Amino acid sequence: MTMTSSDIRRTFLDYFARQGHQIVPSASLIPGNDATLLFTNAGMVPFKDVFLGQDPRPYSRATSAQRCVRAGGKHNDLENVGYTARHHTFFEMLGNFSFGDYFKKEAIDYAWQFLTAELKLPAEKLLVTVYESDNEAYELWTQHIGVPAERVIRIGDNKGAAYASDNFWSMGDTGPCGPCTEVFYDHGAEIWGGPPGSPEEDGDRFIEIWNIVFMQFNRHADGRMEPLPKPSVDTGMGLERIAAIMQGVHSNYETDTFQALIKAAAGVTGATDLSNKSLRVIADHIRSCAFLVIDGVQPSNEGRGYVLRRIIRRAVRHGNQLGARGAFFYKLVAALVEQMGEAYPELQARQAVIEKLLRIEEEQFGKTLQRGLSMLEDALQQVTDKVLPGDLVFRLYDTYGFPVDLTNDVARERGYQVDLDGFEAEMQQQRQRAQQASQFGTDYNQQLSSKQVTDFTGYQHDTGNATVVEIIRN
Ligand code: ATP
Ligand code: MG
Ligand code: MG
Ligand code: MG
Numbered sequence: 001m002t003m004t005s006s007d008i009r010r011t012f013l014d015y016f017a018r019q020g021h022q023i024v025p026s027a028s029l030i031p032g033n034d035a036t037l038l039f040t041n042a043g044m045v046p047f048k049d050v051f052l053g054q055d056p057r058p059y060s061r062a063t064s065a066q067r068c069v070r071a072g073g074k075h076n077d078l079e080n081v082g083y084t085a086r087h088h089t090f091f092e093m094l095g096n097f098s099f100g101d102y103f104k105k106e107a108i109d110y111a112w113q114f115l116t117a118e119l120k121l122p123a124e125k126l127l128v129t130v131y132e133s134d135n136e137a138y139e140l141w142t143q144h145i146g147v148p149a150e151r152v153i154r155i156g157d158n159k160g161a162a163y164a165s166d167n168f169w170s171m172g173d174t175g176p177c178g179p180c181t182e183v184f185y186d187h188g189a190e191i192w193g194g195p196p197g198s199p200e201e202d203g204d205r206f207i208e209i210w211n212i213v214f215m216q217f218n219r220h221a222d223g224r225m226e227p228l229p230k231p232s233v234d235t236g237m238g239l240e241r242i243a244a245i246m247q248g249v250h251s252n253y254e255t256d257t258f259q260a261l262i263k264a265a266a267g268v269t270g271a272t273d274l275s276n277k278s279l280r281v282i283a284d285h286i287r288s289c290a291f292l293v294i295d296g297v298q299p300s301n302e303g304r305g306y307v308l309r310r311i312i313r314r315a316v317r318h319g320n321q322l323g324a325r326g327a328f329f330y331k332l333v334a335a336l337v338e339q340m341g342e343a344y345p346e347l348q349a350r351q352a353v354i355e356k357l358l359r360i361e362e363e364q365f366g367k368t369l370q371r372g373l374s375m376l377e378d379a380l381q382q383v384t385d386k387v388l389p390g391d392l393v394f395r396l397y398d399t400y401g402f403p404v405d406l407t408n409d410v411a412r413e414r415g416y417q418v419d420l421d422g423f424e425a426e427m428q429q430q431r432q433r434a435q436q437a438s439q440f441g442t443d444y445n446q447q448l449s450s451k452q453v454t455d456f457t458g459y460q461h462d463t464g465n466a467t468v469v470e471i472i473r474n
Contacts, residue, residue: 005243005257006343008119009065012094012237015118016063019110021096024064026344029295030304038073038304039292040066043095044213044234050099051176051215051232060101065239065343066093069288072307078314078405082281085204085244085251089311090288092239100230107212107233108140111183115210119246123147125186127206129196131167131179132156137214141181153197169213169234176228178216185209185241187250209245210237253280257339261286264335269324278318285315286332287340293354294346299361310403312361317406320369327366330358365401372400376407380414390422397423398430 003011013023027046031037033055034048043066049055050062070077071089080087096110115121128147130137132154141147155167170177184196184206193203215232217225240252247255253262261283262274271279292308299309312329319328333355341348379392388411396402408418 002248003119003243003246005239005255008243008246009092009094009239009343011118012114012239013063013065015114016061016096016110019061019096021061021063022057022059024062026064026066026092029067029069029291030297038307039069039071041068041070041073041075042066042234043068043093043236044097047097047099047234048171050097051171051234057099060099062097062099064095064097066095067091067291067344068093069292071288071311072304078311079408081284082277085253086207086238086241088240088252088284088287090284090291093236094239094242095234095236097235098233100232103231103233104137104214105140105144107214107235108137108145108181111210111212111235112145115183119242121185121245127151127153127184127186127195129153129155129167129180129182129184131181134167134179134181134214137179137181153195155197169215170219174219174221176215176217176232177219177225178214178231180214181212182208183210183212185245191250204250207241207244209241210235253283258283260339261332261335264332265319268328268331269319269322271322276322278322281318282315282322282329282332285311285318286329286336289315289329289358290333290336290347290354291344293357294344294350298357306403309361310405312358313365313401313403314406314409316362316365316369317373317410320373327359327362329362330355333358368400372396372402373410375400376402376410380411380416383416386416388416388418390419390424390426393418393420393423394426394430 017023024046027040029040031040031045034045037045040046043064044051046064046066047062050057067090069090070087072078077087078089081089096107098107115126116123126147128141128151130141130152138152138154141152142149157166157168167180167182168177169180182196187205187207189205191203191205192200193205194200195206196208213234215234216228218228219225238252240255240257243255243257244250244252249255252258258280262279265279265282265286266272266274269279269282289308289311292304292311297304297308299305299312301309315329333351337348337351347354375392376396379388383389388407393402393404393407396407397404404418404420404423411418
């Protein structure tokens with residue numbers, strides 16, 4: 001019988017609980033211990049201070065299924081959604097952690113045991129990478145576990161921008177750091193892509209499933225690498241990627257959870273072709289939006305709130321492209337509750353709140369979407385060099401509420417690029433105008449333009465300066 005995503009989550013946590021790990025519930029997407037981080041983007045984030053020895057816990061081994069968002073900041077997979085088989089804005093990271101307890105041998109043993117004995121994956125489909133100079137990990141894989149040497153790949157950290165891999169992890173410029181080892185799954189020769197370390201590694205044939213970090217050193221400001229007295233382990237495996245493998249499909253979007261969301265999205269948009277890329281985007285986006293709302297984020301014009309707003313608007317645009325007229329996105333919350341409500345009771349508890357908030361935001365954007373799209377369409381017809389000029393991108397942003405990544409999304413689908421530098425220059429000018437305007441006192445300007453603002457986009461959720469700037473701008 002195939003395992004559902006829920007089965008896999010439970011099997012993982014149970015397995016590590018049996019190996020003496022404390023099961024720790026998922027923390028919020030808003031990191032409680034790090035103001036510099038936009039969102040929780042890995043399972044280790046809530047344990048940062050534990051690794052640093054600043055947050056003592058009654059256990060030295062932990063396991064979790066941590067909700068993560070990678071849609072802004074250092075880790076941003078927003079542009080990958082709809083284009084790769086393996087990236088989401090929201091996903092769950094399954095992890096096991098050793099806080100100065102076990103190290104490389106046990107970590108590698110556990111990972112291999114879990115994949116090949118618990119999940120019964122065929123060993124010959126798995127490849128591993130190690131950090132180029134980490135002979136210890138290399139020998140553990142080849143000799144202790146017995147993975148053939150041609151499937152253990154050494155990866156360095158200075159291969160240039162064309163390569164995504166780099167097998168050395170660090171928490172920051174200073175502090176804990178160390179080599180990684182990663183497990184990849186070969187989805188078969190009919191899929192484009194090469195093994196890690198090859199020029200085709202960004203393809204989706206060999207998909208990274210598990211990343212294991214050995215926190216081995218403490219890096220000092222002068223670059224000195226001091227071995228940690230008690231090295232630690234941090235691992236992360238994407239639930240959706242392992243679910244795809246266990247369900248015998250290639251793309252995460254073909255798994256149980258996503259198929260249910262895609263069908264629901266087709267239902268509310270009127271789309272008939274279930275393989276349509278826009279349905280995947282919408283299915284992805286409802287998860288990040290709903291969970292961000294649960295964790296207290298509200299659409300706004302800056303910071304986390306603007307990331308949420310951008311994701312919602314992108315989803316709305318994709319729905320529009322599929323033929324949806326009127327609000328549809330909020331209707332998917334029910335399908336999400338059905339899929340994930342058991343693992344996340346707060347989803348069910350806050351269903352009505354999430355629906356209401358999404359609906360307001362959707363309806364608001366719906367007012368300007370059509371006009372913005374037809375302006376964009378005209379521009380696409382006229383542009384001759386396949387680059388959308390910055391002032392147009394700015395006007396779409398300023399007048400029609402099109403986040404620049406949304407415009408870019410449309411442009412990319414049609415084989416156009418966006419003049420980002422030109423857009424930035426326009427933004428800069430506007431900031432200056434806003435500053436000058438505010439020197440004359442805000443009353444007149446606000447009176448003059450607040451009507452336009454409510455007519456167009458009505459940023460009614462905003463409080464404080466963002467609103468004022470927005471009003472002056474218009
Ligand atoms: P990739 O190279 O495929 O982008 P990554 O190296 O950026 O993945 P890590 O930061 O090592 O990913 O995260 C640990 C694990 O979390 C990955 O091995 C993968 O299984 C999963 N993962 C990472 N990013 C995503 C994402 N955007 N969507 C779904 N799963 C992800
Ligand atoms: Mg990545
Ligand atoms: Mg990677
Ligand atoms: Mg990785």
